[in-house]
Amino acid sequence: MESVTQEAHTGTVARRVTIDPITRLEGHGKIDIFLDAGGEVERAYYQIPELRGFEVFCLGRPAEEMPQITSRICGVCPTAHHMAATKALDDLYHVDPPPTAKKIRELIYNAFMLEDHALHVYILGGPDFIVGPDAPKALRNVVGVIDKVGIDTGKKVIAMRKRLRELIAHLGGKVIHPVFGLPGGVAKGVTQDEIPALRQLADDALEFARFTLGVFKTIVLANEKYVSLITSEDFTHRTYSMGLVDAKNRVNFYDGMVRVTDPSGKEFAKFAPAKYLDVIAEHVEPWSYVKFCYLKQVGWKGFVDGAESGIYSVAPLARLNTSDGMATPEAQKAYEELVATLGGKPVHHTLANHWARVVEMIQAAEKLREIANDPLLTGKEIRTLPTEKPTVGVGIVEAPRGTLIHHYETDERGLITKANLIVATQNNAGRISMSVDKAAKGLIHGGVVNDGLLNKIEMAFRAYDPCNACATHSLPGQMPLTLRLRNVSGEVLRVIRR
Amino acid sequence: MTDIPSRKPQALLLALGNPLMGDDGVAPLAARALRRRYREDIDIDESPVAGFALLDLLSGYNRALIIDASATGNAPPGTIREFTREDFTADVSASPHYAGLPDVLALGGRLGVPLPGEIRILGMEIEPPEALREGLGPAAAGSLPEFLRRAGEILDTWIDPSSK
Structure with missing residues (x-):
């Protein structure tokens, strides 16, 4: 449903178009498009909402509350926040969790990754x-998807998500309010009698991930039109890539070093989480409070591609680009096929994120199986108790939508004196803006806003799976896209809403 | 009903909202206040997450009352309104990342997920939250007793339909 409202009109030609993609205007993602005097697009931006009041809210609170608080601020990926905060607490209290605790965390995390990616x-x-x-x-909605893939597939998706969410809830408390993470370990162990069901679920999950790759190949890759859309210049940006890697530079969702590769695929930086501020800086556009992350050593050169520009990308495709491969055999095979089909590494086609996501589903499922069969999983030692005074802690995980950073500092009683979050979509904001800009430039000419703009812009930013880092969702509970055309003084010329 | 009575309550009170986001937490606060009176007869759940999580939360119940904050901007904060399914079903979202009730009901219906036959939706218009904050603003706080009363009115008919 789309309606066009004439809200105001002035004779000014320079305008600003805002697409506000969510019910709540405050604290949510927004797209701003500035038009020049001739009505052509000068620049479009995707604004990641700032989580206002976060630091003030945290000050003086016990650090141990952070895994609970941060998992509640985000309605999209509570498990990722819970895990990043828990790892920040490990660092803050200088404790290394026992191997069993790490396995349990990784098991839960991979189940979450698989479930989120499937969605x-x-x-x-x-x-x-x-x-x-x-x-x-x-x-172009969920019912259309089900009609295309078939009701049985739809049922399979819902059933698998349900089982994975039940596993997360069983091991970690409610999915939306996880409570398993403690500094130095986890709250609850896994018993031997839970293993058979866990192994069965892991086997089924892998079968489901394989099935999903098959669906993707049949529907997307077999369609030449889709493949040429994926590889088209319209959806391509040659930027740096960032993601967590293990000791062998393979993709890891839960832990490791952060690696950055340049647009040609060469390693540019590799750093421990605690060093993130040496590598990442934030640029503020003069017209807005919005911050765009960039690589400090490269510098901010504006919204441009290439090795001279500090803009980088996170999320599935960036993870594949910045690693030397996948950590599990079947995922590695799927990864090699992706790379070969799309012309070699690094792959800079934004829409290839959809494919990379399927490759990661396979890794998550294989990891589940690996951990479910690991005797360490049922170990009794699940926590290293903190004994040292807390100081500074940084925790980084790969959220489904990219690198997520939690940073806390406390006084010696463990009360928060400083808190900083960089969410995945903040890392991606520069590149998402570039994608939105390209889409807008292709569609807006002479001040005429093509209604197809909303659709194409959605496609451009949806590939990144952006998260608006905020759990508000009030009625009507959906995301009306609102596009605002403004003049330079901010007056609304026209509103298109659906 | 000739079925063998199930131990599982057939009705659900589902409060949506985030208590860390000011007025957005009005429904969870209401649910906590209603818990003592209704917990024997009705399942009471709260969630800061909407979207497809609703499918899991609603599945298996005969009746559900969803209470939520609304930010339509077309009524003063504190206004309490009952919405019906029909208020939503006309407009399936084109952007499923922010799937709303219509998407969830449409998907559930298509896949044969057992969703409640009766869903009632009570919303309180709120001031959109601008920052992380606990507690309600004056308008929402002032309307809370009426919100509880309206929710209670609906729940009472479910506990003992003959008394209606």
Whole structure:
């Protein structure tokens, strides 16, 4: 449903277009498009909302509350926040969790990654490829996706998500309010009698991930039109890539060093989480409070591609680009196929994120199976008790949508004196803006806003799976896209809403 | 009903909202206040997450009352309104990342997920939260007793339909 409202009109030609993609205007993602005097797009930005009041809210609170608090601020990835905060507490209290605790955390984390990615592949990103980018608007929704993949597949997706979420809840407390993470370990162990069901679930999960790759190949890769869309210049940006890697430079969601590779694929930096401020800086655009992350050593050169520009990318495709491969055999095979099909590494086609996400689903499922069969999982030692005074702690995980950084400092009683979060979508904000800019420039000419703009812009930013880092979701509970055309003084000229 | 009575309550009170985001937490606060009176007869759950999580939360119940904050901007903060399914079903979201009730019901219906036959939705219009903050603003706080009363009115008919 789309309606056009004439809210005001002035004779000014220089305008600003804002697409506010969510019910709540405050604290949510927004797209601003500035038009020049001729009505052509000068620049478009994707604004990651600032989580206002976070530091003030945290000051003086016991650090141990952070895994609970931060998991509640985000309605999209509570498990990622819970885990990043828990790892920051390990660092803050200078404790190394016992191997069993690490296995349990990694098990939960991979279950979460698989569940979240499945949702995106089938439901969130589905309208773009499964239904098709050119399908009528009325079909480009979740019902359209189910009609295309078939009801049985839909049921399979829902059933697998349910089982994975039940596993997370069983081991870690409610999915939306996880409570398992403690500094130095986890709250609850895994018993031997839980293992058979866990192994069964892991086997089924891997089967499901394989099935998903098959669906992707049949519907997307077999369609030449889709493949040429993925590889088109319209959806391509040659930027740096960032992600966590293990000791062998393979993709790791839960732990490791952060690696950055340049647009040609060469390693540019590799650093321990505590050093993140040496590498990442934030640029503030003069017109806005919004911060854009960039690589400090390269510098901020504006919203441009290339090795001279400090803009970098996170999320599935960036993780694949910045690693030397996947950590598990079947995922490695799928990864090699992706790289070969798309012309070698690094792959800079934004829409290839959808494919990379499926490759990561396979790794997550294989990891589940590996851990479920690891005798360490049922060990009795699940926590190293902190004995040292807390100081500074940084925890980094790969959220489904990219690198997530939690940083806390406390006084010696463990009360927060400083708190900083960099969420995945903040890391990606510069590149998402570039993608949105390209889409806008292709569609807006002479001040005329093509209604297809909303669709194409959605496609451009949805590939990144951006998260608006905020759990507010009030009624009507959906995301009306609102596009605002403003003049330079901020007056609204026109509103398009659907 | 000729079925063998199940131990599981057939009705659900589901409060959506985030207590860390000011007025957005009005429904969870209301649910906590209603818990003592209704916990024997009705399942009471709260969630800061909407979207497809609703599918899991609603599945298996005959009846559900969803209480939530609304930020439509077309009524003063503190206004309490009952919405019906029909208020939503006309507009399935084109952007499923922020899936709302219509998407969830449409998906559930298509996949045969057992969703409640009766879903009632009570919303309180709020001041959109601008920053992390606990506690309600004056308008939401002032309307809370009426919110509880309206929710209670609906729940009472479910506990003992003959008394209606």
